[in-house]
Amino acid sequence: MSETTISLRDAPSKGRIYGYFVLASFSFLLVSTTAVAQEYRSGWDVVESGTNNDLFSVEATEDEIWAFGEDGVVLGSQDGGLSWSHANVITSSDLSMSDSGFGSILAASTDGTVIIKLESTSQWADISFEIGEESISGVSLIRNNSVIAVGSNGSIWKYESETWSDYSVSGVDLLDVSFLDSERGIAVGEEGAILFSDDGGVTWDYRDSPSEASSSRIIDIEFYSDIRAYAITDNGEVLKSSREISTQVGFLWNMQYFESEGGSSNLGANLTSIEVATTNKFLLSGSGGYLSMSKDGGNIVTKQLIPVDNLTSFNDIVMIDGFNGITVGSGGTILITERSGEDEQVGFEVRDFSEFGGFVDYSKGMLIDGLFATINIVLFGIFLGFFLGITLSMMKTSPLTLKEIAEKRSLNLVRLFGALAFIVGFMFLNYLVPIVKGLGLDGWEYIYAPIGIINPGGITGDLQFENFAYLIFGVSLILLGSLFISANGEYKKSERELFGRTVLWNPWGVRPLNFIATIYTDIFRNTPLIVQFLFIHFGIQIGALIGDPAAELLEGSTGFIATFLRDDILSNRACVSAIFALGLNSGAYQCETIRGAISAIPSGQMEAGRSIGLNYMQTMRLIIMPQAIRICIPPMGNEMVNLVLNSSLAMVIGYSELTRKAKLINAVTFQVFWSYGMVLISYFIVTWTLALILRYLENKTRIPGLGISGGA
Amino acid sequence: MKNVLSIVDMHKTYPGGVHAVRGVSFDVMEGESVAIIGSSGSGKSTVLRCINRLIEPTKGEVRLRGEMINTPNADINDVRSRIGMVFQSFELFAHLRVIDNITLGLRHVRKMSRKHAEREALQVLEKVDMLDRKDAFPGNLSGGQKQRVAIARALAMKPEVMLFDEPTSALDPELIGSVLKTIRGLADEGMTMVVVTHEISFAREVADRVIYMDRGVVAESGPSSIIDSPQTERLKKFLSSISEED
Incomplete structure (x- = not known):
């Protein structure tokens, strides 16, 4: 477009002016479609409340909804919030907070006024108490007739058996309290206080x-x-606590970062309340007409349109289920929604681009971020995979048999070891018996037992990997033990009759290292990578298991590499999970590639190495591996390109790599062809560069006379 | 003369049931060169490999200077470093230059410094007349040169006995001479050696003793003169079949 303008200035001509006209009308068309596209309808509807008093709080039970406000206003609705009626006024204080649960409804004022309505009654009871200089800021029911209230200067009061008692703590002003059940509760306050x-x-x-x-x-x-708690600050931040492996909710708190705010943790709104609709979806209310809902597990928060003026301050939201909800605000405002308040259009503001250049300008930054994120997991994944591949392939080709281990020892020692292994193995399995019984499995369902014994308690229980180890070691030690006990000094194979057939029976020829490596590669090569991603990230939570402790080790380091590892890799859980999923998977495949190369080395090389007195590992390291690695550079290149391409699956665990960025760009611009096309080119550049590097390496390391490599 | 190597009643049955060696016994004295001849499949290579346990004998004893070496508890790596072996197909390490092929064992088995090892390597390379190609890669050498490097690699370890497994079989006729000359030189210097070979003339000239193997057993053995006057029918037949080929 700019080129056209310049040439116009240089030499105006009829044709060019005509072209300019077409361009202008085309732009006009685009502008007008943009205007249409931005016409959303609010997902909220106005309901007549019958009051002009400010409403501060709203609660819902199974069949009733209650709103509380200025000058003791209490409104009740029995038809899901469509019509409201005044309840008998029993106080004239501002009812600024409320809670419901255990069949009861509770409302309170800062001055110590507390009213409660039990399930069995239709009347509100006054349970106000004297709080002196202090004020109440938050209340929570902990049983049907028992209340915790918190307030200024660390005040905490408990109402139980119709009396109030003081359990105040020293400290800052407390602002809110919430109980999960009768025992567990969290209070929050000034200066980031969480109790x-x-x-x-x-x-x-x-x-x-x-x-x-x-x-x-x-x-x-x-x-x-049990697995999630949320809190908000008045300047627009959301804090999140999750159950992690063996740590309960409420111990570890993280800031929620918003991709919709460019990765910031601040929503730029004065929040008043949060309502959690499902574990990963919450709604926020705020002053200045602010209502919003989270998407994508909280990564994206979308501000919603409202059907009232923007000066309205929304004070509270209640969700009756995942979609139906009510919000109350200043001037007696009550809004109701059937779709979580979502606008009719997708919640993003559509960015419309009239020309490709503008689109590229807008999206290139995000794509480059995504590219670096992809390169991060790819590089670490390759290192992890290569390390695993080398180790596993050495294990797989190891000639060490049980016979070799046993025949160097005296027969009694072998038998003694066998007995010990048998006993230990039996103890391991015996330990597992009650756990397996407790799983309540039946018949063929037992194939899922390994998953059950690792995590018998479900999402609220711990991951007990030791149980899986007991299972594996138990079975192997019993088998190994039985074999070693039966040793008679002759470690020979024999032929046995089995179902009328002759079977070669050669248990002493089992190669234990090969056996272990085979189990590993079989597991990773016979399950889909996408499931491995999901299992490692959400199931095992390897980020919390390995990433966080590792990041803690590097705490306080100032070196460039240390800070990079800590801040960009280890503290990003999705990144750690992606690296492990890619590395562990690639390791299984690289193992087979390297093993193929090792078996391509003539056996005479091993003999020659051994004949000058090198031991097995020295021969592998000094003679076999250097040649095998050169041979397997081309297939390894394949494997690495695969790894880069497979890294796009990291989007399923929410890691912001290239493909996910494209999806986000696409969601904002609706430019399907442009966004995915640009990603295609970005991937091509990465993998093609990698292929070139490998080709260069192949030529560099080529040695005359080794393999047929297309001319030396 | 001292007994360097003695083999007593060696048997080897391969997986699959081929009984390749059926009770072979012989001794090798200090400074003696023994040639083992015989047709293909007679078990002569198997015997050689059983000596330094590249193949485990099924039964029997191998003693190096009286010390039993085919028990599970013998330090096999130490034993092998005392027995030099040269292979039919050279088995040079293709990724290492000639000099590094030779220093590898010295540095990692004898634990010499690189400098020291290279000094030793240059000496043996001179002995096999390969000093000028010390920086070449094995892929760029001719067959005869490769085999001489392989001999140098074994020699560098200063072995007590050298085993040659058909050292000239993979070579073109015109390259054989230089290798045989090298081996003959070693024999003249008094190196104890066991040579498995098809070169009857070489066996006749160089070997102090000839062992003729047939179908896994020692069919005839004696001084190299038995080649000219064989005592058994089998050896006679073997020698005549070879001279027909020539």
């Missing part, structure tokens, strides 16, 4: 909040489930 109680609010312990939120006001907390 945890697991005895029904009697004792409280401080927890570490993320350093980014250490000076923030945490104003709302929702202890959603």
Whole structure:
């Protein structure tokens, strides 16, 4: 386009002016379609509340919805929020907070006014108490008639058996409290304070909040489930705590980063409350007409359109189920939605590009980020895979047999070892018997037992990898033990009758290292890579298992490599998972490639090495491997290109590599052909460069007389 | 004369049941060169490989200077470094230059420094007349040169006995001479050696003793003169079949 403009200035002509006209009308067309595309309809509808008082809080039970507000306004609805009626006013204080659960509804005011409505009654009861100088900021039910309230200067009160008692802690102003059940609760407050109680609010312990939120006001907390809790700060940050391996929710807190905000943790809104709809979906309300919903597990937060003016302050949201919800706000505003408030269009603001150049300008930054992310996992994946491949191929070609191990030892020692192995193996399996019984499996369902014994408790239980080790070692040690006990000094194979056929019986010829490596490669080559990604990231959570401890080791290091590893690799869990999934998978394939190259080396080379007195490992390292690696450079190149291409699967675990970036760009621009086409070219550049490097390496390392390599 | 190598009642049955060696016994004295001749499949290469346990004999004893070496507890790597072996197909390490082929064992088995090892290597290379090609890769050498490097590689370890497994069989006729000359030179220097060979004339000239193997057993043995006056029918037949080929 700019070129056209320049040539116009140089030599205007009729044809060019005509072209300019067409271009202008085309741009106009694009502009007008953009205007149409941006016309969304709000997913919220206005409901008549019958009051102009500000509404502060809303609660839903199975068949009733209650809203609370200024001057003691209490509104009730029995038809899912469509029509509202005033309840008998029993207080004139501003009811600014509420809670529901255990069949009861609770509302409270900062001045100590607390009203409760039990399931069995239709009347509100006043259970207000004297709080002196302090004020209440948050309340939570812990049983049907038992309440925890928190407030200024670390105040914590507990209402139980119709009396209030004081369990205050020293410290900052507390702003909200939320209990999961009668025992476990979390309180939050000023200066990033997070407190945890697991005895029904009697004792409280401080927890570490993320350093980014250490000076923030945490104003709302929702202890959603055994595996997830969310909290927000009033300046637009969301904190998340998940159950991790053996650590319960509430111990480890992370900031939620938003891809929709360019990776920032700040939404740029004054938040008032968070409502968790499902484990990975939450809605946020705020002042200035702010309502939003998370997508993609919280990575993207989309601001929603509202059907009222932008000065409305939304104070609370309640979701009746995953889609139906109600929000209340200033001036008696009540909105209702059947689709989580989502706009009719996809929640992104559509970026429309009239020309490819503009699109490229917009997306190249993201693609380059994605490219570097891809290169990160690919490089580490290759290293891990190559290391594994070499190790496994050596194990697979190892000639060490049980016979060789046994015949160097005296017969009694062999038998003694056999007995010990048998006993230990039996103990391992015996330990597993009650665990397997507890799984409640039947018949063929036992093929899933290995998964069951690693994690018998499900998502709230621990991963017990030792159980899997007991199973493997138990079975192997019993087999090994039986064989060694039966040793008679003759480690020969024999022929045996089995079902009328002669079978070669050669247990002493078993090569243990080969056996282990074969199990490994069989597992990784007979399962889909995408499932390996999902299992390693979500199932094993290798990031929490290995990445986090490793990042902690590097804490405080200032070296370039150390900080890179810590900040860009180890602390990014999806990255760690992707590296392991790619590396472990590639290792299994590289093992076979290298093994093929090793078997291509004439056996005379091994004999020659051994005949000058080198031991097996020295011969492998000094003679066989250097030649095998040269032979397998072309197939290894194949394997590495595969690894790069397979890295695109990392998008399923939410790692922002190239393909995922394309998907995001596509979601914002709707330019399907452009976005995926550009990704295609980016991948081609990476793999082609890699192929060129390998070709160069192949030529560099070529040695005369080794293999047929197309001319030396 | 001291007994360097003695083999007592050696048997070898390969997996699959081929009984390749059926009770072979012989001794090799200090400085003696023994040639083992026989038709293909007579078990002579198997005997040689059983000596340094590249193949495990099924039964029987191998003693190096009286020390039993075919027990599971013998330090086989040490034993092998004391027995030099030269292969029919050279088996040079293709990725290493000539000099590195020779220093490999010295550095990693004898634990010499690189400098020291290279000094030793140059000496043996001179002995086999390959000094000028010390920086070549094996792929760029002729067959005869390769075999001489292989001999140098074995010699560098200063072995107590050298085993040659048909050292000239893979060579073109015009290249054989230089290798045989090298081996003859070693014999003249008093190196103890066992040579498995098809070169009857070489056996006659160089060997102090000739062992004729047939179908896994020693059919006839004696001084090299037995080639000219064979005592058994089998050896007579073998020698005449060879002279027909020539």
